[in-house]
Amino acid sequence: MLSSLTKNKVSRRDFMKACAAMAVYLGLSESFAPKIADAVENASKKAPVVWIEAQSCSGDTEAFLNSSEPTPAQILLDTISLKYQDTVMFGTGYVADKALDDAIKAGGYVLVVEGSIPTADPLFCTVGTESATNPARKPVIDTLKEAYKNAAVVIALGSCATWGGVVQDCPSKGRGVAEVLGKDKVINLPLCPCNPDHLAGTIVYYLTFKKAPPLDIHQRPLMFFGSIIHDNCPRRAHFERGEFVTDYGDPKQADYCLYLKGCKGPFTFSDCPSRGFNENVSWCIKASAPCAGCSQPEFYAGFSPLYVKSNDVNLPGIGGVPSETVGTVAAAVTALGVAAHLVGRSVFGKKKEGDK
C-alpha cells in the first residue's frame, strides 16, 4: 500500500506520514516510520503470497476484499504477489494447479490458510487433481503439508483456520493450522470473518521486521488481540448499572448491555470495539447482536447456545429475578450491576491471558 503511494507520485512527506500512521496502527511508536518506509521501498520484489482455502466459506476472502486502507487493488497491484488464491485468480483447472506447484517449489512465501482442515477423513475436502496424469481428487491436507514446508510464515486467517471455528464439531472434524500442520511459523488471526485490517497490518509488520509480531499464548498478535471486548465495550456503563437488554422490542433498552442475550464479550479478546468492521461503520454489539466470541478457541460449540445467557457465570442477584424483568427493575439495578461487575472481574479478569 505504501509503495502505491510513492508510485502514484505522492510527496515524500505524505509517504512518511502514512508510514507513521501504519506504525501507530501496529502498536509501535512513530519513530518506527523510517524503518517501515525502508522496508516497503527497498523490497526488491513484492511479497509472494499463497492463499489456500480448505473448508472455507470464502468469508475471509470477501473480508479481505473489503479492505479500505490499503485497498484490495493497492494490495494486489503493489504490495503482494498473489500466486494462488482460488476465489480471485484468473487461472483455473490445470493452469491454477500449476501456478500453485510453481509457487510452492519457489518457496519463501507468506502462506495464508482460510477454512478448517478436515481430520475425520481427508476426502472431506479435496482441491485439484493428484497429478497431470492422475485425475484422482487431491486432499487439501496433502497440499497444505507441502505448502507449509516451504512457507516463510503462515497466517491462519479466520476462526476456521485457527481452531476449526464453526466446523470443530462437524463430522469432518475441522481443525486449525497449528494443530494439524505445526505451530512454528503460525500467526493466528481469528474472527469470523477475519478483520481485513489485521491481515494487512500483519503483512506490513512482517515485511518490516521479517518476523512475526509479539503473540499471545494462542498465537494471536497482541496488538490486535491484547484486550477483552467487555473492558472496552461502549455498553459497559449499562452493565455496571445492571441495565440489560431483555426485550429487543423495547426502545429504552436499545443500547443496554447484551449479557442476558448471550453476549460472550467478557470471555473474548479482540479489538472489535475500537476497530469495528467495514471501515468501522459498526460491529456486532453496536448492532445489538451479542458477541459470539468468534476470536476464541472455544468458538462456536464451546459457546453454544449463543443467544442465551452463559450458564457458567452467575450474575449475583439475577438468579432470583426473572430475566424478563431485570432490565426494568430500577431499584435493584445499580447495586446488582456493581456486584455483577465485581464477580465478573474475578471470573474473567484474566487481563494477562494475552501475555506470555
Add this chain to the structure above:
Amino acid sequence: MANKIVIDPVTRIEGHLRIEVEVENGVVKDAWSTGTMARGFEAMLLGRQPMDAIYVTERSCGVCTLVHGMASSRTLDMAYGCKVPEAGILLRNLMLAALHMGDHIQIFYNLNAPDYIDITAVAGYKGNDPKLLAIKDKIVSLVKANDTSPFTPTYKNDQYTLTDPEIVTTLVSHYLQAIEARAIAQKCVAIFGGKSPHQAGIIQGGVTYHPNLEDLIKYKESILKVIDFVENVYWKDILFLGAGPLLPVGQAGLGGGYNNYLSGPEFQADESGKDFLWKGGVVTDGNLGAVQPLDGQKIAESVAHSWYDYSNNQPLLAPYEGQTKFNLTKEGAYSFVKAPRYDGKPYEVGPLAWAMTTQPKEFMDIVTKLNIKPGFLARHAARSYQAVDVARNVLKWVDQLAGLMGKGPLIVNDDKPTPNTGKGAGFVEAPRGFLSHWAIIEGGKLKNYQQVVPTTWNGSPRDANNVRGQFEQSLIGIPVPDPENPVNVVRNIRSFDPCLACAIHIIHPESNRILKFVVE
C-alpha cells in the same frame, strides 16, 4: 473419439467444484459436476437451541452472505409465530438489496469477466484517459517485472476473448472499481447488521438493530454510490457487450439447459407477508406463457448419486423429512451435493430463472430484439437487470423507514420465547437464486434442520432416474475445440454463480442424538 477433461479446481467461484466433461467432435457430449468439500453444520445444530441456526447457517457462505441468516430467521419467524413489524421488514429489505447489488457486481466483474478478456491487451491502449493510462502503466510495469499474478497464467484466448485494447482497459478499470463498489455494498449491510460478511443483526421477529437517522443517512449516501455503479457502469457494460462484441455468444444460446425455471417471492412489501416486489413462480419446458405459483410441497431431494444414503433407498425426500446419512464410499456417488427436484424434475434457479418467471418487460424486449437465447450470456444479462431492478426500488424503502421514524418508538422484534414444538420454512430469493431453510423444533430444540440452496438446485449430480443436474445438462453441446482450453465450460459454469459451500450439508453419521430422529 471421446476425450475426458477434468477441471479441478474451478476457480473464481465460492467453494470447491470439480467439473468433468466428455468431449466428442469438439463439443461436450456428457458432463459430471462434483462438490468436493463438506463440513456438516447440521451435525452441530441438531439438539441445539434453534436460534443458533441463524448464526451457524450464515457461515454456509461468505460470498452471498446474510441470505442464510435471513432464511433461517424467516424459518424461525414461522416456527416461533413472530410477526415482523414494518421497520424490521424494511431493514431486512435494505440489507438484502445491498447484498444483491454488491454480489452481482462482484460476480460479473471479478469472477466472470476475466473469462472474456486478454489482460495483456491493455499494453496496446492508445487513448488519453488518465485513469486508463494509469492502469496501462501498472499492468505494463507488472509484465516488465515478470510478476503478473493473479492475472496470469490463464487459459488461451479463443474467438470470444476480447482483445481490443480500449475495451479491455476499460473493463480492467471497471474490475478495480467493482471491488470498491461491492465493498461499499457490504458496508451498507454492516451499518444495520454489525458487519459483513456474516452480519449478526437479523433474527426471528425482525432485526436486533434499532434504527436511527444518522445511520440511515450513512446507508443512503453509500447505497447511492452502488446504485450509480449498477446503472451507469454495470448495466451499460452489459448492454454494450451483449449487443456488441459478445452478441454471437448470446444468440448461440450456449449453456441453456432444461429451460425449467424456478424463483421465490422476495422483497416483502408490507406486514401481511403476502405482497412482494417479486412474486416468484415456476416455468416448465420453456413455456413462458404458463407461469405457475411456487409450491414448497413439491420440493424433494435425491441422493442417488451423492455421498449419502436414504433409509430404504427412497428416491426422494421432502426437506422436512430430509435425512443425510453420510456414505463416503458409496458406489455410483460422485458429489457431496444432493439433487433437489421440483415435482420430480430438475429446475434452474438464479437471475435467469427470476427473469423467466417474472418476465420484466424492459428486459424481455431487449433479449427478444437481440434474439438472445437462454445460456451463459443471458444469465449475465438477467443478473445485471435484476441488480437494476433492485437499484430502482431501494431508495423507496429508505424513505419508508425514514417516514416511520417520526412516529413513536420503532419496535423491530417480537422477542417471542422458544416454542416447545414448532415447524417452519423460510424462503429467500438470494442473488444466486431460490434458497429455503426447513426446521422442526421439539422439546425447545432442533429436531431436524435442512437447507435447500441455489447451488444444490443448479449444481446437483444425477438423480435416481439418472437425470442430470442443471450444470451438467447446460454443458451438453458447449464447444470445446481445444481440449487444453475448455474456457467455454468454465464460462458457462461461472455464469450460474456457484456456491459449493452453501450446497453441501451433512448430518453426523455416528451421533445417536441424530440417528434416533431418523424415520426408518
